[in-house]
Amino acid sequence: MQRLILRSKNQIALASGLLIAAAFLNRWTVGSPLVFEGALIAAALMGILPIAIQAYQAARLRLVTIDALVTIAVLGAFAIRNFEEAAIVTFLFLFGAYLEQRTLHKTRSAIKELLEMAPETALKLMEDGQFAEVDVEDVEVGDILLVKTGAKVPVDGTVTAGEGSVNEASITGESMPVPKEKGSQVYAGTILDNGTLQIAADRVGEDTTFAKIIELVEEAQDSKSAAERFIDRFARYYTPTVLAMGLLVGLLTRDVELAITILVLGCPGALVIGVPVSNVAGIGNGARHGVLFKGSEVIGDFSRVDTVVFDKTGTLTVGRPAVAETEFYGENTAEAPAYLASIERESDHPLAKAVLAEIGEIETYAVENTEVVKGAGVVATVNGHRVAVGNAALMARENVALDDKARAALASCEERGNSLVLTAVDGQLQILMGVRDQIRPGVKGVLERLKRLGVRSLVMLSGDNQGTVDAVSRELGLTEARGNMLPEDKAAYIRSLIAQGRTVAFVGDGVNDSPSLALAQIGIAMGGGTDVAVETSDVVLMNSDLGRLPHALGLAKATARNMKQNIFIAVGVVLVLLASVLFGEWMNMSIGMLVHEGSILVVILNGMRLLRFRLTTSRERS
Amino acid sequence: MKNATIQLESLTCPSCLQKIEAAVKAVQGVDVDSVQVLFNASKVKLNFDDAQVAIEDIESAIKRVGYEVQKSRVKPV
Numbered sequence: 001m002q003r004l005i006l007r008s009k010n011q012i013a014l015a016s017g018l019l020i021a022a023a024f025l026n027r028w029t030v031g032s033p034l035v036f037e038g039a040l041i042a043a044a045l046m047g048i049l050p051i052a053i054q055a056y057q058a059a060r061l062r063l064v065t066i067d068a069l070v071t072i073a074v075l076g077a078f079a080i081r082n083f084e085e086a087a088i089v090t091f092l093f094l095f096g097a098y099l100e101q102r103t104l105h106k107t108r109s110a111i112k113e114l115l116e117m118a119p120e121t122a123l124k125l126m127e128d129g130q131f132a133e134v135d136v137e138d139v140e141v142g143d144i145l146l147v148k149t150g151a152k153v154p155v156d157g158t159v160t161a162g163e164g165s166v167n168e169a170s171i172t173g174e175s176m177p178v179p180k181e182k183g184s185q186v187y188a189g190t191i192l193d194n195g196t197l198q199i200a201a202d203r204v205g206e207d208t209t210f211a212k213i214i215e216l217v218e219e220a221q222d223s224k225s226a227a228e229r230f231i232d233r234f235a236r237y238y239t240p241t242v243l244a245m246g247l248l249v250g251l252l253t254r255d256v257e258l259a260i261t262i263l264v265l266g267c268p269g270a271l272v273i274g275v276p277v278s279n280v281a282g283i284g285n286g287a288r289h290g291v292l293f294k295g296s297e298v299i300g301d302f303s304r305v306d307t308v309v310f311d312k313t314g315t316l317t318v319g320r321p322a323v324a325e326t327e328f329y330g331e332n333t334a335e336a337p338a339y340l341a342s343i344e345r346e347s348d349h350p351l352a353k354a355v356l357a358e359i360g361e362i363e364t365y366a367v368e369n370t371e372v373v374k375g376a377g378v379v380a381t382v383n384g385h386r387v388a389v390g391n392a393a394l395m396a397r398e399n400v401a402l403d404d405k406a407r408a409a410l411a412s413c414e415e416r417g418n419s420l421v422l423t424a425v426d427g428q429l430q431i432l433m434g435v436r437d438q439i440r441p442g443v444k445g446v447l448e449r450l451k452r453l454g455v456r457s458l459v460m461l462s463g464d465n466q467g468t469v470d471a472v473s474r475e476l477g478l479t480e481a482r483g484n485m486l487p488e489d490k491a492a493y494i495r496s497l498i499a500q501g502r503t504v505a506f507v508g509d510g511v512n513d514s515p516s517l518a519l520a521q522i523g524i525a526m527g528g529g530t531d532v533a534v535e536t537s538d539v540v541l542m543n544s545d546l547g548r549l550p551h552a553l554g555l556a557k558a559t560a561r562n563m564k565q566n567i568f569i570a571v572g573v574v575l576v577l578l579a580s581v582l583f584g585e586w587m588n589m590s591i592g593m594l595v596h597e598g599s600i601l602v603v604i605l606n607g608m609r610l611l612r613f614r615l616t617t618s619r620e621r622s
Numbered sequence: 623m624k625n626a627t628i629q630l631e632s633l634t635c636p637s638c639l640q641k642i643e644a645a646v647k648a649v650q651g652v653d654v655d656s657v658q659v660l661f662n663a664s665k666v667k668l669n670f671d672d673a674q675v676a677i678e679d680i681e682s683a684i685k686r687v688g689y690e691v692q693k694s695r696v697k698p699v
Contacts (some may be wrong), residue, residue: 065637222660
């Protein structure tokens with residue numbers, strides 16, 4: 001019975017609303033006082049039922065809740081035969097609860113969408129050699145599964161046969177289809193856009209990348225900041241205090257009307273719900289845009305950040321050297337690249353890979369008498385010519401004459417932080433290549449947007465030599481750049497920044513950066529969600545996309561602002577209400593309840609704005 | 623000791639949290655310090671001693687204060 005009443009709360013609200021409407025319609029038309037009072041009493045009695053049941057359930061657990069305040073207030077209104085207020089207050093309370101339910105549902109929708117991407121079934125290869133549909137929970141590591149076009153990948157796995165393209169938006173926030181073939185990794189929750197895949201399950205159930213992301217998001221949205229924990233504790237004692245105050249005022253003044261008005265006005269609502277609502281909307285927005293915040297504390301810290309420290313390789317730069325400039329000398333420019341490629345083909349040096357990528361497909365020759373000169377390069381015989389490939393030191397050793405033009409090019413390349421690959425054929429310099437790690441596309445714009453969002457200093461730390469670091473720094477307009485740094489040097493440097501009173505965010509790609517990620521107030525990991533870095537960091541940029549950093553920062557700022565607004569609204573409303581009951585004439589129970597419910601809706605709607613948050617500048621770009 | 627995650631109907635009022643928390647903590651065999659009621663996710667996470675209490679008892683304690691339990695997952699700690 002109790003449960004039935006609680007479950008039909010919304011219908012009760014509707015019925016009591018209709019009764020109240022009927023009562024007032026009667027007063028303005030027929031004017032029968034009996035019908036008027038009767039309808040109101042019926043409305044109030046109906047409405048108070050579910051509220052009183054909830055209050056009773058809480059009281060059994062020795063809790064004084066908002067339901068108790070309302071129940072007592074309504075009973076008081078009955079006692080002084082103010083049926084009008086009793087009916088209106090119960091209706092507003094129930095109707096408010098209904099609206100809260102509806103709007104909260106919307107606020108949580110972003111995360112709900114994420115949850116709904118979880119796969120439920122899989123096509124598993126059975127013993128009879130046929131694929132059969134099974135529940136995803138029955139898939140074990142090592143099972144072979146079939147994924148058809150349009151279906152969700154059920155678990156993390158490796159493709160064993162077939163090919164296709166997969167939309168990995170649920171993991172990376174990036175909806176560009178990613179081609180997959182035999183040997184590729186696929187992730188649970190991603191969608192096969194076209195093709196058919198057979199996969200071997202590597203990680204199932206809660207171990208999949210997707211399940212871990214969900215877990216992180218769920219924990220984050222309910223994690224509490226210090227301020228929130230304070231409000232929680234406060235609310236626990238606040239409600240009994242209001243009850244005591246109401247009783248005290250009633251006893252002292254013998255004014256039941258005033259006493260019950262205080263009970264209604266004192267209902268905590270917006271204060272308790274305001275911050276969690278901002279939090280869930282902000283984190284939900286992030287999750288949809290490939291940014292994972294691990295909790296509301298993180299959002300607060302991140303919104304105050306003034307220094308962003310980057311690890312160079314893999315964040316600002318691609319982490320793969322490429323040929324940045326090429327110059328040819330001498331006449332046989334047709335032959336020299338072929339000789340160079342022939343030699344580099346046999347090397348696994350990173351520079352060699354860059355050179356080969358630059359030259360592309362070319363006819364190669366057999367290489368003989370290869371001599372590796374440590375720290376300088378390679379000398380070998382190719383097609384009957386003596387070919388030397390290496391740095392300036394190797395050229396000097398081979399007595400290769402460098403003309404003024406070559407010397408100038410050499411100097412400028414070094415200044416720009418390039419590594420040099422020189423090629424000489426029979427003692428004549430033929431090709432000069434400058435190789436360097438490439439700056440990621442779009443990084444410059446990202447840094448500018450960060451500055452516009454109020455980040456005062458942008459710092460780069462790198463294990464590379466200072467020349468390379470300075471070159472990248474100049475190109476990107478960084479505040480500071482330091483080279484030759486080991487992981488422990490980076491950590492020490494971050495510690496010194498924090499000691500200067502700065503709020504530091506560290507952006508790194510994980511493996512060797514964990515100490516810095518943990519040390520900085522905000523550790524931001526670049527990762528496809530599989531890295532160890534995800535564990536130690538506070539913010540994760542999915543798909544290793546630095547382009548999401550401005551959105552993350554803007555969102556953190558907007559969310560922190562939103563929380564403050566909500567606290568301000570909640571506290572402001574309580575103060576105004578209290579002041580008006582003490583000093584004003586117009587305040588009564590119904591208006592109090594209206595304002596109270598209204599303020600709850602306002603904070604929820606305010607939080608909801610965060611769902612639509614987008615950085616205006618990022619819209620311009622796309 | 624077992625660890626349980628209980629999915630509830632979606633929670634919409636802040637006082638629900640207090641009620642559910644108090645109801646669960648009152649069950650004998652539940653590790654009081656481990657009880658966590660997640661408002662937005664509408665979940666309860668807790669550790670309990672399976673020698674003293676069954677998951678069904680914890681579920682019915684929640685139902686008694688008026689909230690639907692959708693499903694529970696229990697795993698060893």
